[in-house]
Amino acid sequence: MTNSAVSVDGLRVRRGGREVVRGVSFEVAAGAVTGLLGPSGCGKTTVLRSIVGVQVVAGGRVQVLGHPAGSPPLRRKIGYATQNPAVYADLTVTEALRYFAAVLRAPASDVDKVIDAVGLGPEAHSLVGNLSGGQHTRANLAVALLGTPELLVLDEPTVGLDPVLRDSLWELFRSLAATGTTLLVSSHVMDEAARCDRLLLMRDGLLLAVDTPAGLRERTGSADLEQAFLRLIREQEAARS
Numbered sequence: 276m277t278n279s280a281v282s283v284d285g286l287r288v289r290r291g292g293r294e295v296v297r298g299v300s301f302e303v304a305a306g307a308v309t310g311l312l313g314p315s316g317c318g319k320t321t322v323l324r325s326i327v328g329v330q331v332v333a334g335g336r337v338q339v340l341g342h343p344a345g346s347p348p349l350r351r352k353i354g355y356a357t358q359n360p361a362v363y364a365d366l367t368v369t370e371a372l373r374y375f376a377a378v379l380r381a382p383a384s385d386v387d388k389v390i391d392a393v394g395l396g397p398e399a400h401s402l403v404g405n406l407s408g409g410q411h412t413r414a415n416l417a418v419a420l421l422g423t424p425e426l427l428v429l430d431e432p433t434v435g436l437d438p439v440l441r442d443s444l445w446e447l448f449r450s451l452a453a454t455g456t457t458l459l460v461s462s463h464v465m466d467e468a469a470r471c472d473r474l475l476l477m478r479d480g481l482l483l484a485v486d487t488p489a490g491l492r493e494r495t496g497s498a499d500l501e502q503a504f505l506r507l508i509r510e511q512e513a514a515r516s
């Protein structure tokens with residue numbers, strides 16, 4: 276792939292005394308939505324942390340927007356939304372975003388823009404501590420959008436959201452990609468896979484497949500992506516035995 280925003284080569288990570296990412300290589304296309312999918316515990320968050328540069332790695336190479344992962348020029352080019360929101364509970368949504376905008380040196384005008392983008396307009400003056408789980412998740416996503424980052428790394432951004440909100444967030448992701456933002460989005464919900472341009476399917480610390488949703492359906496002969504994923508697992512297990 277010529278136009279890659281992220282290039283991961285032979286990534287290995289040890290956590291809790293064992294290798295949880297066991298030699299993973301892939302590229303993330305610029306200006307597209309790439310889904311990182313796989314069951315709970317397969318290593319998705321660890322791969323995302325390695326790309327953002329907050330994970331000690333045991334081996335391999337991770338290049339992001341032409342720089343080694345974690346290097347200073349990347350700080351303001353990447354927006355990262357973790358699974359555990361870290362937005363301050365005793366501030367209002369607007370105050371919290373103003374604070375993060377100042378820290379990130381993002382324009383003050385971004386604050387209202389990102390609040391609207393994640394559909395939190397009605398809660399703009401509510402205390403973060405009083406938000407519902409789904410609203411808190413969206414406040415966290417809003418922080419990642421500040422400063423219009425070139426790369427958005429989103430760890431399960433739609434967990435706990437109802438179908439209408441999930442749909443509107445996926446529309447937001449698609450519109451960001453349409454304006455050139457690169458998105459890497461993890462999920463363990465296979466129905467979200469269909470909304471991605473490309474898929475990275477992980478299992479047990481390894482990449483099972485890298486393909487488009489259509490390519491995956493075709494190569495497994497399965498219209499349903501969940502079934503396609505299960506078929507790949509069975510093929511892999513048959514090949515091992």
Ligand SMILES: Nc1ncnc2c1ncn2[C@@H]1O[C@H](COP(=O)(O)OP(=O)(O)OP(=O)(O)O)[C@@H](O)[C@H]1O
Nearest residue numbers: 290291295313314315316317318319320321322463
């Ligand atoms: N802080 C930690 N210390 C030790 N082991 C960890 C730590 N965090 C994660 N692990 C282990 O690393 C493995 C990969 O975890 P990771 O969080 O990357 O998976 P995941 O695919 O993102 O899971 P989920 O979908 O549940 O978030 C798991 O087996 C997990 O138990």
